[in-house]
Amino acid sequence: MKIFLTLLALWLALNESLAPGHILLGAAIAGLGLASLRRLQGRTGAVRRPMTALLLLLRVVIDVLRSNVAVARIVLGLGPARRAAGFLAVPLELRAPAGLAALACIVTATPGTSWALYDREGNILTLHVLDLADGEALASEIKQRYERPLMEIFE
Template identity: 50%
Template sequence: MWLLLNQSVSLSHIALGAAIGLLASHGMAALKPEPVRIVSVRPMLRLGLIVVSDIVRSNLAVARIVLFRKKRVSGFVHLPLELRNIHGLTVLACIITATPGTLWVQLDRENSILLVHVLDLIDEDAWIALIKNRYEKLLLDIFGP
């Protein structure tokens, strides 16, 4: 990647790219991340399809809200989570933040409460049910609790 970014295959760029790669991998190994333990692979495809369709649908909904609705009620949703796995929480954070109209704000790990900002908040319970049933349930199936 280093060589592609610099558009050069000179010896100095090869040496510098190798040195950066070794130092970066050594630095990442020092973090000692938890190993990923996947309980089931089967729900991954379903989750991926749901996320892609939700992102497309949300893009259209946010465009309609921004362009045509004069009054918006945005707000925060306190979402109780069963998911505790760090990798599952990371995927959930990516999903929520990548979906237009929602944003992962804060996670209270002690009480397992996620704070999510919603652009068009009409029914807080509907948002809780949506995230728990569409995403958290599948992430629990993939990574475990």
């Protein structure tokens, strides 16, 4: 109801009118907007594991900070001279769309990694990694640090 009233108020404010025609048209547009939003949102519910979500958020913040330092070292030429960038295939168990979206945000927010491809049929995530020293270890780390908590939260 709040969204409906907000959309209606926005319509009336944009048209600078409280005429009955604008109220009816605004109500119709707000109703269509609300119906569209509900269809796009799909099934919603309460957060299943709020403490897991909070711990995951903390872990992501720490990992992003650590990764910023690592990427800065690479850019500044500190550390080993030879770095191997590459693609890494990570088989996933996570299938919930909201969980996959959260994983995409986490991976993309972490400097040095980016979400390159997701194969829905094989449930395989392909990442591009700036410093791909040990692909198996990184895949295992992603599964343990991010996928497992996301499965607890979203599945």
